[in-house]
Amino acid sequence: MDAVRAVAEPRRREILRLVWDTELSAGDIAERFDVTFGAVSQHLKVLRDSGLVTLRQDGRKRFYRADREAMGPLAEYLQSMWAAKLDALAELAEAAERAEAEQSENT
Structure with missing residues (x-):
């Protein structure tokens, strides 16, 4: 599977975001999702086969990092894309704070 098709799946994009700046074990990654470890493991395999993550094995643990x-x-x-989403989230939070402040002033 090519890289663009690999990142078309939302969970794989989220996995990439998690390992963008840090190395995480497969277990640490799986804990952040509401699917089975096996499902996360399959996503990791697709990302690895597409060349999007690197794998480092230490004993029985497998560690992943975005390449x-x-x-x-x-x-x-x-x-x-992630920066734009963070900017949008910040704008929503600021709007909610303003609305809450206005509501407090009106009561």
Whole structure:
């Protein structure tokens, strides 16, 4: 599977976001999802086979990290997409705070 098709799945994009700046074990990644460990493991395999994450094995544990260099221009796109989502979330939070403050003033 190519990299673009691999990141088309929302859970795989979320896994990439989790391992973007840090290395996490498969168990740590799986804990953050409401699906089975096996399902997360399959997503990790797709990401690994697509060259989007690297795998480091330490004993019985497997650690994953995004391979931004191998992603090429896709890395910039993903990072800008996440930044845009964070900006939108910040705007929503600020709007909620303003609405709450206005409501407090009116009561």
